[in-house]
Amino acid sequence: xxxxxxxxxxxxxALIAVDHLNLALEEGEVFGLLGPxxxxxxxxxxxxxxxxxxxxxxxxxxxxxxxxQAAQVRRVIGYVPQLISADGxxxxxxxxxxxxxxxxxxxxxxxxxxIAALDFMGLRDVAxxxxxxxSGGMIRRLEIAQAILHRPRVLFLDEPxxxxxxxxxxxxxxxxRQIRQNLGTTILLTTHLMDEADLLCDRVGIMxxxxxVACDAPQALKVAIGKPxxxxxxxxxxxxxxQLQTTMGGYRETARTRRVARRxx
Amino acid sequence: MKPLEPGASPVxxxxxxxxxxxxxxxxxxxxxxxxxxxxxxxxxxxxxxxRHDPTELFTRAVQPALWLLIFGQVFARVRAIPTGNLSYLxxxxxxxxxxxxxxxxxxxxxxxxxxxxxxxxxxIMASPAPRAALVSGKALSAGIRxxxxxxxxxxxAALLGVDLNWQPQAxxxxxxxxxxxxxxxxxxxxxxxxxxxxxxxxxxxxxxxxMPLFFAxxxxxxxxxMPAWLQVIAKVNPLTYIVDALRALMITNGTPVxxxxxxxxxxxxxxxxxxxxxxxxYPRVIV
Numbered sequence: 001x002x003x004x005x006x007x008x009x010x011x012x013x014a015l016i017a018v019d020h021l022n023l024a025l026e027e028g029e030v031f032g033l034l035g036p037x038x039x040x041x042x043x044x045x046x047x048x049x050x051x052x053x054x055x056x057x058x059x060x061x062x063x064x065x066x067x068x069q070a071a072q073v074r075r076v077i078g079y080v081p082q083l084i085s086a087d088g089x090x091x092x093x094x095x096x097x098x099x100x101x102x103x104x105x106x107x108x109x110x111x112x113x114x115i116a117a118l119d120f121m122g123l124r125d126v127a128x129x130x131x132x133x134x135s136g137g138m139i140r141r142l143e144i145a146q147a148i149l150h151r152p153r154v155l156f157l158d159e160p161x162x163x164x165x166x167x168x169x170x171x172x173x174x175x176x177r178q179i180r181q182n183l184g185t186t187i188l189l190t191t192h193l194m195d196e197a198d199l200l201c202d203r204v205g206i207m208x209x210x211x212x213v214a215c216d217a218p219q220a221l222k223v224a225i226g227k228p229x230x231x232x233x234x235x236x237x238x239x240x241x242x243q244l245q246t247t248m249g250g251y252r253e254t255a256r257t258r259r260v261a262r263r264x265x
Numbered sequence: 266m267k268p269l270e271p272g273a274s275p276v277x278x279x280x281x282x283x284x285x286x287x288x289x290x291x292x293x294x295x296x297x298x299x300x301x302x303x304x305x306x307x308x309x310x311x312x313x314x315x316r317h318d319p320t321e322l323f324t325r326a327v328q329p330a331l332w333l334l335i336f337g338q339v340f341a342r343v344r345a346i347p348t349g350n351l352s353y354l355x356x357x358x359x360x361x362x363x364x365x366x367x368x369x370x371x372x373x374x375x376x377x378x379x380x381x382x383x384x385x386x387x388x389i390m391a392s393p394a395p396r397a398a399l400v401s402g403k404a405l406s407a408g409i410r411x412x413x414x415x416x417x418x419x420x421x422a423a424l425l426g427v428d429l430n431w432q433p434q435a436x437x438x439x440x441x442x443x444x445x446x447x448x449x450x451x452x453x454x455x456x457x458x459x460x461x462x463x464x465x466x467x468x469x470x471x472x473x474x475x476m477p478l479f480f481a482x483x484x485x486x487x488x489x490x491m492p493a494w495l496q497v498i499a500k501v502n503p504l505t506y507i508v509d510a511l512r513a514l515m516i517t518n519g520t521p522v523x524x525x526x527x528x529x530x531x532x533x534x535x536x537x538x539x540x541x542x543x544x545x546x547y548p549r550v551i552v
Contacts, residue, residue, distance in 0.1 A: 084384045
């Protein structure tokens with residue numbers, strides 16, 4: 001198992017954002033964490049990327065403990081946060097250059113890898129333009145490029161297509177598939193788009209109010225609820241007893257999501 | 266090894282990064298080297314941003330310029346403040362340089378809130394760079410901003426006929442004092458940002474702090490004429506030691522009130538303490 005959590009829990013005061021989460025990811029799979037805003041997806045990712053200490057429980061990424069070996073974990077993961085992680089005040093090339101330096105990519109390989117990443121993501125022509133002038137899809141591609149520059153073993157993508165138009169969304173899906181195929185990277189992504197999960201993920205985990213309520217291949221989940229022809233939406237409703245809606249998103253999160261959507265859109 | 270080619274194996278990288286030599290052995294020199302390299306990378310990041318848009322450097326210079334041109338010129342005529350063997354303009358020029366360093370550094374912490382709101386900070390925090398290097402990189406970049414202000418103040422002071430000391434070792438001392446001073450206030454500012462977490466609260470606190478820090482120092486009048494209670498405050502105000510060092514180094518006949526070594530020792534010590542404190546608090550801004 002490349003990633004394993006054991007009763008991973010995070011509380012914010014009285015609120016339990018992630019409640020005794022047990023997950024196990026196999027090397028090379030694309031795993032989707034599904035759930036409405038406030039289900040605990042982002043909090044889970046923040047803990048796994050060592051940005052947030054768990055309140056309880058533990059997790060390992062590539063064999064390293066997220067608490068005691070945080071520095072080692074950071075070396076083997078890539079992370080594209082839900083918010084915008086490319087610096088708008090720098091060019092695309094500069095963003096990648098700084099990433100390469102932060103991850104200690106040897107000087108001799110740096111230039112070559114940056115150019116390869118720009119080519120791979122179709123950003124070579126705009127490499128020296130300020131990211132501020134990029135379209136939403138270009139920004140997302142740059143962010144993915146900087147997250148895989150050091151060839152992480154596990155790539156975390158938090159709502160990778162939020163705020164993107166359908167064309168840009170499909171392009172991002174293609175890139176995610178290619179990264180897995182070319183580099184064998186294990187990918188853990190969060191989404192609240194059921195079709196995205198259905199198309200892209202080998203397995204999905206459905207989170208509801210901080211708990212993992214179902215976890216399997218999309219087709220297996222459909223069979224499990226006795227409707228092999230069902231959409232993932234129906235599966236979701238079956239397990240959460242809930243229409244997909246904002247349960248705890250709140251003002252702050254909504255404001256953030258809209259801001260990201262506006263910047264990317 | 267070619268990057269990102271189909272079928273390229275990530276295994277080579279993974280095994281090298283998890284080798285035991287990197288993992289368990291305590292290597293102080295490697296840690297120090299890592300610290301310095303990553304500090305430099307963060308400073309480079311900030312410097313590149315500044316190069317793309319240097320507007321702030323000029324807008325920030327307006328206020329100190331007004332102090333020097335208007336306040337300085339007027340008070341030089343009044344001769345109300347005893348400044349020993351220095352003219353009032355000579356006396357206050359280092360104070361105004363310290364002020365501009367203070368002003369450019371004390372609001373720098375807001376950048377971390379801004380980066381948190383954007384998401385850039387998440388990316389940097391998930392990278393293997395040590396947290397102490399992330400904050401000291403910010404501090405160094407505040408130092409670079411401070412140096413740009415020093416260039417502007419020197420030019421203005423020279424125009425006004427301030428008796429500047431152009432000896433190389435004195436200039437070098439000014440460079441170090443400006444960097445340490447900017448580091449001090451920017452780290453202080455980062456710490457506040459990590460505690461208050463929102464832009465609105467931060468701006469409020471920043472406004473409240475700036476003027477007391479400036480007036481409770483020897484920037485525009487000497488310690489000797491202050492009432493006793495104010496002297497006590499001025500002596501725990503780091504700005505006082507920065508001004509004291511700058512006054513000794515920047516002006517031809519300038520003399521420090523405290524030994525120069527003490528000024529630099531205090532600036533260095535507070536920098537180290539603030540880096541340690543800021544590095545501990547830094548992750549909190551994300552929560």
